[in-house]
Amino acid sequence: MIGFLSILTPIENVLTWALEGLHTTFGLTWAWSIVALTISVRMLLVPLTVRQIHSMQRMQQYLPEMKAIQKRYKNDRRKQNEELMKFYKEHQINPASSCLPILPQIPIFFALYFVLRDFDDEIYPLYPQSDLGWLGFVPDITANITSDWSGYVLLTVYVASQVASTWFMPTQSKGQRVIFLILPLVFAFFILDPPGGTVFPVGLLIYWMTTNLWTVGQGLVTRGLRQKTTPEPVKRSSRTPPKTERPEDVAPLEPDGAEPTPKAAGQPRKVKRKKKKGARR
Amino acid sequence: MRYVGIAGVYAYRYTFGALFPATCKYHPSCSQYAIDALRQYGLVRGTILAGWRLLRCNPWSHGGLDKAEDQRLFR
Numbered sequence: 001m002i003g004f005l006s007i008l009t010p011i012e013n014v015l016t017w018a019l020e021g022l023h024t025t026f027g028l029t030w031a032w033s034i035v036a037l038t039i040s041v042r043m044l045l046v047p048l049t050v051r052q053i054h055s056m057q058r059m060q061q062y063l064p065e066m067k068a069i070q071k072r073y074k075n076d077r078r079k080q081n082e083e084l085m086k087f088y089k090e091h092q093i094n095p096a097s098s099c100l101p102i103l104p105q106i107p108i109f110f111a112l113y114f115v116l117r118d119f120d121d122e123i124y125p126l127y128p129q130s131d132l133g134w135l136g137f138v139p140d141i142t143a144n145i146t147s148d149w150s151g152y153v154l155l156t157v158y159v160a161s162q163v164a165s166t167w168f169m170p171t172q173s174k175g176q177r178v179i180f181l182i183l184p185l186v187f188a189f190f191i192l193d194p195p196g197g198t199v200f201p202v203g204l205l206i207y208w209m210t211t212n213l214w215t216v217g218q219g220l221v222t223r224g225l226r227q228k229t230t231p232e233p234v235k236r237s238s239r240t241p242p243k244t245e246r247p248e249d250v251a252p253l254e255p256d257g258a259e260p261t262p263k264a265a266g267q268p269r270k271v272k273r274k275k276k277k278g279a280r281r
Numbered sequence: 282m283r284y285v286g287i288a289g290v291y292a293y294r295y296t297f298g299a300l301f302p303a304t305c306k307y308h309p310s311c312s313q314y315a316i317d318a319l320r321q322y323g324l325v326r327g328t329i330l331a332g333w334r335l336l337r338c339n340p341w342s343h344g345g346l347d348k349a350e351d352q353r354l355f356r
Contacts, residue, residue, distance in 0.1 A: 051341075081308050082308055084308075085307065085308040085344065085345045085346045086345065086346055088306075088345050089345035089346065094340075094342070094343050098305070098306050098342070098344070099310075099311040099335055100338050101339075102304065106297050
């Protein structure tokens with residue numbers, strides 16, 4: 001645990017430097033500095049989002065086949081998942097999600113926690129009389145969430161934003177989605193009554209809220225983009241082996257006119273796999 | 282000793298893992314892979330395998346079926 005905390009020190013320094021910079025050069029209050037910091041971090045991650053949009057578009061081309069797999073193994077979720085993953089690999093589909101981008105958020109969250117917890121002792125004395133409030137109703141963003149009624153308001157907004165952002169993330173099943181809708185509530189109760197008298201500063205909620213709302217906004221924009229663009233059949237034929245699958249390639253548009261179906265859904269997959277392997281090697 | 286690592290993974294699952302929707306592009310998921318790897322290869326090698334898996338679970342990889350016992354790092 002001590003080793004983990006010492007890893008955080010450089011991150012804490014960077015966060016402190018960024019917050020102070022935003023505060024002094026742009027004249028932002030501390031709360032808005034946190035918002036600005038969060039947004040800048042998320043903006044750096046936008047290239048990843050662009051990639052995700054591409055992979056989602058690609059995934060939609062294979063939707064009929066993926067649905068067929070899901071139907072075939074609907075009683076065995078494990079098997080269904082495995083088959084789906086095999087299908088991704090075969091067709092070189094890059095699923096939108098991944099674990100790695102989540103990990104940096106964990107040390108940042110902890111580091112911000114320590115920065116805000118020690119804010120009164122370490123940063124505030126350097127900037128006496130600076131504004132610790134937010135939007136005129138939060139008196140002190142370094143105070144515990146439960147110390148003022150505004151904390152409860154922000155906590156409600158946080159839970160709502162968490163639920164909303166969950167809505168835009170790809171999930172495997174309905175059950176999982178339900179779990180992820182309930183968990184923010186559990187987390188909220190944990191914040192309200194933390195064990196061992198831990199302090200949860202309001203600023204941490206501001207960070208969490210901002211990042212969630214960014215996810216929601218991004219999801220809305222992405223959704224719009226996905227509906228506008230129709231995948232080109234030419235692109236697809238370059239990736240699928242020629243001749244053997246060309247007839248299905250130029251498939252008619254679906255009734256809604258959005259996506260051309262790449263292949264007939266009912267076609268046995270094993271045969272196709274053999275063809276693919278033969279063409280690759 | 283390996284159970285320390287497994288406990289750590291479970292601690293992650295019920296705290297931070299719970300904050301994010303399941304996002305893994307591999308099967309089994311990274312946390313399950315970590316648990317399997319720790320159980321089969323011990324704390325040190327299991328941690329290395331899990332770390333390598335996490336690095337592979339990036340936006341540029343293709344994901345797919347990837348079980349701990351199929352690893353090729355340690356023989």
